[in-house]
Amino acid sequence: MSTEIIKDTHAVEHHDSHGHDHHHHESFIRKYIFSTDHKMISKQFLITGIIMGCLGMGMSLLFRLQLAWPDESFPLIESLLGKWGKDGKIDPNYYMALVTIHGTIMVFYVLTAGLSGTFSNLLIPLQCGSRDMASPFMNMLSYWFFFISSVVLMSSFFVETGPASSGWTVYPPLSALEKAMPGSGLGTTLWLFAIILFIVSALLGGINYITTVLNMRTKGMSMSRLPLTIWAFLLTAILGLLSFPVLLGAGLLLLFDRSFGTSFYLSDIHLNGIGALSNSGGSPVLYQHLFWFLGHPEVYIILMPALGISSEVISTNARKPIFGYSAMVISLLGISFLSFIVWGHHMFITGMNPFLGTMFMYVTLIIAVPSAVKTFNYLATLWKGNIRFTPAMLFAIGLVSFFISGGLTGIYLGNAALDIQMHDSYFVVAHFHLVMGSSAIFGMFAGIYHWYPKMFGRMMNKTLGSLHFWLTFISAYLVFFPMHFMGLAGVPRRYYQFSLIPEFGIWMDVNILITVAALLGGVAQLLFLYNFFNSIWRGERATRNPWHSNTLEWSTDVKHIHGNWPGEIPTVYRGPHEYSRPDRELDYFPQYEKGNGEPDYYHAPSPADTSYDGKKEKASTVFFSSFAYLFMKRAKVRA
Amino acid sequence: MNTKVKQIFKLTLVAVIILFAANLISGSVDIQGVAEEQLSADNPWFGTAEKEYKPGKMETEEDVLHSRINWAIIVFVLLMTFILANVFDIGKYTARITGRETVNQNNVNRWLMLIFMIVGIIAVAWEYVYHGELILLNDSSSEHGFAYDSMFVITLVLTTIVFIVTQFLLFWFSFKYAHSEDRKALYYAHNNRLEVFWTIIPAIVLTLLILRGHQTWKSIVYARDNYKGKMHHVEIFAYQFGWKARYAGEDGILGNADYKFISGKNELGLAYEPEVDSLLAELKVRIQQDQTAIDTLDRTLKVLERNYKNAEGLRDYTNMESIRKDISAVKNGEMKDELEASIKRKVKQVQRIEAIKKDKAIFASTFTSAAMDDIITQEIHLAKDSLVTFDFRSKDIIHSAWLPHFRVQMNVVPGMPTKFTFRPTKTTAEAKKENGEEFEYYLYCNKICGSSHFNMKIKVVIESQSEVNAWLAKQQPAFIKKKMEAVPTIQTVDSTQMMQKDTTKTLALK
């Protein structure tokens, strides 16, 4: 491909000649362990996330084995699980524990901390143009709380009664009563502690991200020039900040109910072997309201960073401006707002007032509109592009595909009437694995492949990347698509085995197909792991701007330094997506390049739009800036 | 050099600390103090080892072979991925030598996009036909199920169209606009008219879906309120792990029931005074027993220790283990705490029952004569074509009653009565004709509730009214058979403690 711009190489030489030795005095611990540098913290988040991801996936493979071959004995399972895997079969209680911890790990540890933590940390300072996060120390704490939280969660595997096993939603009374199932003993206490630590981590991170984006942008970086990644991270952090405390409250009340005899969630219970409990006056449904008040925004906390990343990756690799920047931002805003008032769609059949169900159905289905806009804009961005299939681009395309497939089934589940039948069936498993699981994981992979050169200064192997993509893509569809039909045929989720119910016998071969496909997906991840870790040391050395991208992070040196830019922070002159401008020879025009007096945006009328004029552009700038201004009175644009 | 040595030293130190911490954590969280065993070599990686001695379990040769094969497969897969990965790495070196890519990857990926689209769409079509056969559609066994199915089909058609069109465009664009050196992408940043267009169109379509969904929802959930005629009520009672149905007896009224009244002989906790009185007496005795147990804990400890020695002499390892647990529970006070909690619970229960008995108004509205002739059954029998309301009640935790063939589902929540009203339209016999002789209707549990959640179901039989009546006549009433005199009870006093508030007023299946 075309050559690097000359300016870059100059800067590299310049830096080489003087900057180096300053940074060698850092002790090992300060640099790699208790680091306050956002780039290192981002790597810590990523590696921890990957490890947790491997554990979560390993668990899913174990319980998939159980589902596919319920009568088979796997010595492997016995040697891994001990008394929970007697005769090579997973104990029903332990099956639930695996499902629970699998869900928890994937949702919170991989796709919240691993995804948002990694890329918010890496990209917010680099793409906004600041030396580090607003509070590097809090940032470090955020990682360490996350780390301790992971350790606490995993330690529940060493508890005699096993880990929490009432599902990742941990509904009381099942989770509140120690005698209701083994996992509700010490395992659930540890689960709750882990989540509390996790929330602390998420809040520390979130405050930092928001403050940094609003206050520490470089000269010229107005809100309307922010890359969509940053918009996504900003809104994600706001969602987290507003909703995680509610889960904290829910968790604390549950702890009280468990340990101090309160009755927030308990009433009218007679437990086998215990007798009537004294708890009276509480409501288990209250917990569900509190949980889903976080739970629904949580799925957007997972998804939005992935959408932001894919916007950036698609625009860069299609060599086109993202279509409808303002519409993309507005739909993110719309999704964020709506996500706070739709939680009840998880509770249509809990017996809440049907009128409430109606309201929740209305708002839920409205969310499909901004989601549709986003999809169409992605498609329009690809149209007449000049697409380079880098691994990142492949994964971003995969994301769009999953987003469509999974998003459409949301229209079924958001419909209160249809949910009567589909609730808690395998249809739901298919839905959320596609739209939240696969989609967000693909966004994460896209981000890893795209910013790997920025993180590690080396390139990942492209061929392996493509292979990884195709295997994973195919396996994910094979695993999750047939589950729709199982659900529609009446197969309930969270069932340990189906062999006791002859009716479900017809799904046996499908179950086997799914497990084989999942194993294939597992093998594909081994390729990724090899590629990832091998490239850290043996990958090809990266150039400064390997993807010929416009955004600010590519103006920094390949080698990491504290403070990101050796000299002054570059000024930003234009929006992030000025690719393939007809008035330029190169097909990209970095935000930080002053240029020769070209306008910020290319203003010639587009073929299908004769009404294009600069005024609208201005109007949207004003709109976004004032939004930011309203949000925090001190939107300090350093201009 | 010196710094390097230092670094290595620090690294080792950190590793040791982490290992130590891990050891501490895994040790301290383990209430039984068996951490050491867990960490030793031939114990599981995670999960807890069984401490008990297993003399009966011998590894047969077959087991060993199996385990070898398993491990061999794992090693093989790892090896293959490693080799595969390296083979693909080679491309990098050849590219470096020749100065250009050996295979034009962009081109390969481009064609794969097209192939994936074609194969994918065919596969989806195949799924729709092949597995679509198996889904529950157009065979509803309830009245509202048809409204449900038509809502479903509308959504299915719309989403399928959007699915095919958008996925087609996605992969087609990827294929068509793949990179080429001699082309520049079209600079096309936005088009307001287009964007408004594809905001409005989904908005309109979704509005239609919402309105239609609203109608369907209303017709299902308000069926009870809109129905003026006589309604059959059946109570569906859920517990870990099973279901019971309760029908009104000859008086046609479902009596009161409450979790506080549940006892061995009164599984559903019916408000039947003699039974409640004997429960009260039993509770008082049990409180006494618990108190005695607390007072004699010292002696218990001695007995346990003696038993332990005996068991040790007999090498009865299972027994030893359980006695050891008891001993440590006595020693660390757990046993005492548990007994005290148990006393407290029972005292509270007694107080609450006695409070009901003391207040005349509450007493009268609670202990009506309606409960004693209620019929408790292990199957649900319903009459074809007559509207029925399920009154759900949970004994312990949340369950969910799902009858997929009837498009019926409702959570069963302790402390909160829930209901579902529907009209079965197809008898079991008719359904058997369609689906084969083995076919039965079931109600499944669909909310995770513990270890046997996957096996918590109850048979549902739809038949004619006269068959239902005949079946009911054969069932035993819960307590005594009562002659007719249905007294509709009036509830004036606060009765939040009572669950089945309004069922007392409703006439039930005759």
Ligand code: HEM
């Ligand atoms: C390796 C690929 C994966 C496979 C094969 C897989 C498989 C499964 C299956 C079969 C279940 C349902 C088990 C049951 O209901 O009995 C499940 C549950 C779940 N999975 Fe996955 N999954 C995978 C990846 C993911 C990812 C990436 C996410 C991220 C969102 C995720 C999140 C969840 C959640 C939240 C649950 C629900 C847990 C619960 O019911 O409490 N999974 N998984």
Ligand SMILES: [Cu+2]
């Ligand atoms: Cu939701």
Ligand SMILES: [Cu+2]
């Ligand atoms: Cu259940």
